[in-house]
Amino acid sequence: MTPSIVNASPNASLRYCEIGRCLLRVARVSCNFTHQSVCSIPGFSLRYECQPHEILFRENDPSENLFVLRRGLIKLTTVSIDGHAQIVGLAVPGQLVGFETKSKKARRFTAETVTPVTVCRLRNGDMLRVLKQNPPVAMAVIELVNHELLEAQQFIRMLRKRSAEKRVAWFLLSLASHAAPGATIPLALSRREIAELLGLTVETVSRLMSSFRRSGLIDAPRGGLRIRQAERLQACVNKPERH
Amino acid sequence: MTPSIVNASPNASLRYCEIGRCLLRVARVSCNFTHQSVCSIPGFSLRYECQPHEILFRENDPSENLFVLRRGLIKLTTVSIDGHAQIVGLAVPGQLVGFETKSKKARRFTAETVTPVTVCRLRNGDMLRVLKQNPPVAMAVIELVNHELLEAQQFIRMLRKRSAEKRVAWFLLSLASHAAPGATIPLALSRREIAELLGLTVETVSRLMSSFRRSGLIDAPRGGLRIRQAERLQACVNKPERH
DNA sequence: CGCAGGCTTGACGCTGATCAAGGGCTGTGG
DNA sequence: CCACAGCCCTTGATCAGCGTCAAGCCTGCG
Secondary structure, three states, rough: OOOEEEEOOOOOOOEEEEEHHHHHHOOOOOOOHHHHHHHHHOOOEEEEEEEEOOOOEEEOOOOOOOEEEEEEEEEEEOOOOOEEEEEEEOOOOOOOEOOOOOOOOOOEEEEOOOOOOEEEEEEEHHHHHHHHOHHHHHHHHHHHHHHHHHHHHHHHHHHHOOOOHHHHHHHHHHHHHHOOOOOOOOOOHHHHHHHHOOOOOOOHHHHHHHHHHHHOEEEEEOEEEEEOOOOHHHHHHHHOOOO | OOOOOOOOOOOOOEEEEOHHHHHEEEHHOOOOHHHHHHOOOOOOEEEEEOOOEEEEEEOOOOOOOOEEEEEEEEEEEEEEEOEEEEEEEEEEEEEEEEOOOOOOOOOOOEEEEEEEEEEEEEEHHHHHHHHHOOOOHHHHHHHHHHHHHHHHHHHHHHOOOOOOHHHHHHHHHHHHHHOOOOOEOOOOOOOHHHHHHHHHOOHHHHHHHEEEHOOEEEOOOOEEEEOOHHHHHHHHHHHHHHO
């Protein structure tokens, strides 16, 4: 079955969402901004609850909406020349997904939920209008985008640190960092998806996770993950340098 | 000899710089914004001409200033645990270098010129004030940062495409894309720096550039570079897919 | 002249991709 | 109910790309 598209089937529970609580609170910004000045546009922002494997938007579609991710995990993929899907990144709560300064521009990737997700949907055009009229919101967006840029740069540094072991350890830790320590968290991504994200192969990821499991660093129950010795995993990321 | 620090030795020719021409024109934004509203702060922005190997700021210093790069190339480095410098990225004209939403924050990298460079220097605090008061400038900054984010994501995709040959070909093309086609451009980075940037070793980069030279794809005179057959280089980046 | 540092080239070995086989789980249809 | 197909995951065997080590060349500089 092909996943549903949110734009086409807004069947989930939805209600109007105040940008003050959605965008700004997620961005952890405190500013003297008045709620009404932003939300004067009726239907400005809609809140959705999505199931896993729903498509928020597809590559090459026009960039009509943007989404503020409040809960859950979204994967961003493109299909490469050989017709094979390729993960280009993950979005975590607090991130803007699909924001474009030109709303006519084609999407550069497909956005698909991998866990149950809460998002707020806005029209890119409305967003741009608000940004022009509302400096505090613009500041919040600058902080958000800047923060994403920093994370991308960290990811780049990680990818250059060539060892596969470090990549997998890093990935597991960053997954767990969004959850309570010691808890068993759902491992929403398949081995194949992890491999694509880290630039490895399924076999290598599988071997390394088995190795971590045998060494007692993690538990890997069906579709789940529990970090048992975060320090040793972290040491695995940091210690052995190259060159 | 250690490179000079711009903050400490503003000996280059400098003059006041209008942000309207500096930030906004570089950002290629047209908006109905008045020049005076931004430049009302005396000494708001200073234009510098820098020599190669000058330090704009150092890792861990407080983020006092930001720079708008108008001309030239700047490399961003951190020193890793073993005390060895590691390139984290390059800045090209039009980019903001060292922008922070919290001006107390420590720099996350060192910024050093690699070519003759023209930059505009602003205090981060002044910049934030302007952003709060001047939506068009905020919009321009959002576009700039968003654009950088896109480039970082492209770079990530390139890094995952594992072949060393593709990385080097991609790098040469992206260097040349900022210059006239067919021209001999200065290759400001050493083999070592290229290798660090691409996550390879000096030897591999050297071998591949020799190979490209022998195949007639490029000329590599001392400290220079000329693309002879951009199409074949591009084909080298695109054609052979993995997985 | 001698030394240092950047670049090139060669020989070798390790890491991780590739190829292959098998087990477990799920859904589907007889 | 079972049989079977398909997918995901795991593990093993082999191979090759690139890192590592080493040597030599060239340029610049003291």
